[in-house]
Amino acid sequence: MKRKVKLIFPTDRTQKPVVARLSRDFNVDFSILNAQITNGMHGDMSLELIGNAGDIARSIEFLRDEGLHVSDISRHIVWDAQKCTACGCCTAVCSTGALSINENAELTFDSERCVVCEQCVGVCPLNTLSVNYEA
Amino acid sequence: MLRTFDEVNEKIRAGRAVVMTAEEVVKLVQEEGVKAALPKVDVVTCATFGAMCSSGAFVNFGHADPPIRMGKIWLNDVEVYGGLAAVDTYVGATQPSEKKGIAYGGAHVIEDLIAGKPVHLRAESGGTDCYPRTEVETDLTLDELNQAYLYNPRNCYQNYSAATNASDKTIHTYMGTLLPGCANVTYSTSGELSPLLKDPNMRTIGMGTRIFLAGAQGYVAWEGTQFNRGHEEGYEGGVNDSGATLALIGDMKQMNARYLRGASMKGYGVTMYVGVGFAMPVLDEDLLHDLARPNSQLYTCVYDYSSGSRKKPMLRRVSYAELRSGKIELNGRMVNTAPLSSLLFAREIAAIVKESVSRGEFLLQEPIARFDPATPFKPLKGGAVLK
Ligand code: SF4
Numbered sequence: 162m163k164r165k166v167k168l169i170f171p172t173d174r175t176q177k178p179v180v181a182r183l184s185r186d187f188n189v190d191f192s193i194l195n196a197q198i199t200n201g202m203h204g205d206m207s208l209e210l211i212g213n214a215g216d217i218a219r220s221i222e223f224l225r226d227e228g229l230h231v232s233d234i235s236r237h238i239v240w241d242a243q244k245c246t247a248c249g250c251c252t253a254v255c256s257t258g259a260l261s262i263n264e265n266a267e268l269t270f271d272s273e274r275c276v277v278c279e280q281c282v283g284v285c286p287l288n289t290l291s292v293n294y295e296a
Numbered sequence: 297m298l299r300t301f302d303e304v305n306e307k308i309r310a311g312r313a314v315v316m317t318a319e320e321v322v323k324l325v326q327e328e329g330v331k332a333a334l335p336k337v338d339v340v341t342c343a344t345f346g347a348m349c350s351s352g353a354f355v356n357f358g359h360a361d362p363p364i365r366m367g368k369i370w371l372n373d374v375e376v377y378g379g380l381a382a383v384d385t386y387v388g389a390t391q392p393s394e395k396k397g398i399a400y401g402g403a404h405v406i407e408d409l410i411a412g413k414p415v416h417l418r419a420e421s422g423g424t425d426c427y428p429r430t431e432v433e434t435d436l437t438l439d440e441l442n443q444a445y446l447y448n449p450r451n452c453y454q455n456y457s458a459a460t461n462a463s464d465k466t467i468h469t470y471m472g473t474l475l476p477g478c479a480n481v482t483y484s485t486s487g488e489l490s491p492l493l494k495d496p497n498m499r500t501i502g503m504g505t506r507i508f509l510a511g512a513q514g515y516v517a518w519e520g521t522q523f524n525r526g527h528e529e530g531y532e533g534g535v536n537d538s539g540a541t542l543a544l545i546g547d548m549k550q551m552n553a554r555y556l557r558g559a560s561m562k563g564y565g566v567t568m569y570v571g572v573g574f575a576m577p578v579l580d581e582d583l584l585h586d587l588a589r590p591n592s593q594l595y596t597c598v599y600d601y602s603s604g605s606r607k608k609p610m611l612r613r614v615s616y617a618e619l620r621s622g623k624i625e626l627n628g629r630m631v632n633t634a635p636l637s638s639l640l641f642a643r644e645i646a647a648i649v650k651e652s653v654s655r656g657e658f659l660l661q662e663p664i665a666r667f668d669p670a671t672p673f674k675p676l677k678g679g680a681v682l683k
């Protein structure tokens with residue numbers, strides 16, 4: 162299974178290589194979705210954990226024992242309607258129809274239909290689409 | 297000829313001209329026919345808001361004391377042309393930032409200036425007897441520049457091909473992201489609102505034509521680069537899938553950043569979205585017939601952009617009404633279509649120009665010179681054998 166989590170590092174832990182131990186000690190693969198860590202300062206990191214449910218649960222327990230704050234995250238697409246010109250470039254890659262041009266030539270974003278595949282994010286030439294990770 | 301430019305301008309000055317957008321005139325003529333509609337409309341407005349790579353701006357910075365003959369110049373870390381006189385430059389829209397790559401480029405610099413934001417100037421020089429300074433660094437806003445005018449060598453394509461991708465991997469092009477196996481088709485036009493599609497014989501458009509350029513009143517300066525009016529047989533409307541282009545000029549100090557946007561096409565590069573509007577006098581029945589052509593009678597062709605060659609395979613001819621519907625048939629199945637240029641903004645601009653003409657603030661300029669319809673568009677000499 163896959164589980165997305167956000168880790169918040171306390172000030173004294175950012176230098177400890179705890180994340181590297183997930184695959185070594187717990188058989189959990191991970192990919193880093195987002196990371197903001199400044200040495201010696203508070204930091205956070207979003208991870209996708211891949212492995213079996215028990216291993217993932219144990220690895221999260223380990224991270225908490227190490228003093229990290231761990232929470233599940235949800236992602237959603239944020240659309241900046243102010244900057245959008247309704248050019249339509251993003252609709253070329255949105256296979257679910259969440260982004261579409263309506264009869265008045267406006268862009269509409271239907272978050273109910275969005276599966277957060279993120280195809281549209283880099284495609285918007287005006288950089289009005291982004292992914293928001295929320296804990 | 298039924299009406300002349302002068303007669304239409306008289307009416308505009310007197311506040312008596314009837315002005316319609318091209319979409320409105322399509323409807324009028326569909327309901328009443330060309331003959332009955334002719335006395336009811338004097339001026340038709342058209343507009344487009346699309347990505348136009350061949351764009352840029354001439355800027356004069358003014359002299360520092362002691363003065364510098366700028367040789368290498370950057371604005372917000374985007375290199376701009378240093379091969380003009382001491383403090384002149386040309387900001388090319390597609391030049392990427394040396395720090396941010398294609399996320400920011402010349403087009404964004406131009407947008408920021410128009411938006412009133414300060415832009416960081418950095419320039420170097422070897423120093424000369426008359427220009428001893430070797431370095432300068434300062435922040436500048438549009439107000440603080442002397443001249444700043446857009447000069448776009450190629451805008452307003454008369455028509456443009458639609459794009460698909462027959463290969464088995466996604467490709468990123470100036471026609472947007474094209475999914476493998478011809479899974480989508482992109483196109484770029486304002487269709488029945490598009491200036492050069494509506495006046496295919498360029499009877500009202502030539503050098504000197506007054507236009508709306510990103511919020512300012514600008515002008516058609518010259519024929520656009522790659523101007524190509526080679527009409528193909530059998531094309532209704534007498535337009536093939538490329539056609540004429542225009543070089544445009546306008547004062548940045550009068551522009552509105554809503555209608556000029558720096559843009560970054562994934563995997564391709566920096567480009568600039570530019571809003572352009574036209575007002576055409578309805579000279580006679582023939583012209584009204586052209587101006588009233590609906591999307592269902594305006595065509596382009598779908599090409600396979602995965603072919604790396606200049607001559608791409610053509611898959612089918614298609615009307616803009618079909619493309620606008622959101623799906624077309626391609627290779628026996630229905631495929632999603634997506635626009636790349638904003639019809640919403642084109643409509644907004646056509647409405648603004650209509651208002652300006654109605655209020656007598658936008659007079660029509662008869663072309664000072666016309667562009668040679670026979671201009672051929674040549675490939676690079678020996679291009680096919682270059683390594
Ligand atoms: S690509 Fe960006 S600007 Fe264009 S319609 Fe989509 S969100 Fe709007």
Ligand code: SF4
Binds near residue numbers: 254260277279281282
């Ligand atoms: S994330 Fe995927 S489904 Fe959601 S809007 Fe973007 S392309 Fe469409």
